[in-house]
Amino acid sequence: MKTRILFILLICISINTFSQISDNLLKVQGNAIIYETPELMVADITISAKDSIYSLCSDKLIEYYNLIEKSFVKNGISKNKLKSGGLNINESYSWSDRERKMDGYMGTIKIILELPYNATSLNTIIKTLKGNEFPVTYNLSFKLSNNQKEVLLEKAIELAIKDAKKKANYIAESMDLKILKVKDINYGYTSYQNDLLTNASEVFFVIEDEAELDQDINLNPQKLEIKKTIGIIWNIEQ
Secondary structure, eight states: OOEEEEOOOOOOOOTTSSEEEETTEEEEEEEEEEEEOOOEEEEEEEEEEEESSHHHHHHHHHHHHHHHHHHHHHTTOOGGGEEEEEEEEEEEEEEETTEEEEEEEEEEEEEEEEEEOOHHHHHHHHHHHHTOSSOEEEEEEEEOOHHHHHHHHHHHHHHHHHHHHHHHHHHHHHTTOEEEEEEEEEOOOOOSTTOTTSOOOOOOOOOOOGGGGGSOOOOOOOOEEEEEEEEEEEEEEO
């Protein structure tokens, strides 16, 4: 796993910002930023069906789902990889002579397919979905694997702590202070959008243009920026 690390050293003394001195305490906020390319690819697939009769709409959805499942299996992707996001059928309406009239039922089935990213799997997904004659929409996104999250979280914490220590030592030397011991560590600074502890969206790429599907593609997933902030409070002598 190749990781590009940007280690930021910011020195600043200000109230409620990066550091603060009060009551013989030095409060410092350590920051770390890591960039990593996601290892996983996620296909969010929606199957649609419409009919004037509720039961026929439901039957169509089930038929379409079974056809897609068979197509994926035929192309080397296990049906166990297909996770259903639920089936939904609602009344469908259209406008006629300025009147809203019910014209049947519209149903959808959502499928989530998660695989390690590589060009072969990507093109298999696209070609499988392209080969169906019924309505299918989908988008592709990328996300960190669990192993990546564990490794990056450990690294981000390590870098944030190092950053806080460097700031504290610089401030102490500049102001002729003596750092005694750590009084408190605040792990709860999670204000950044892509902090590892938040559920921020990780969507980077959406396929919308059918013309792009006539040939193989090999995407270059955008690197995900992970930020971690840790606050450390030291006892000091002035």
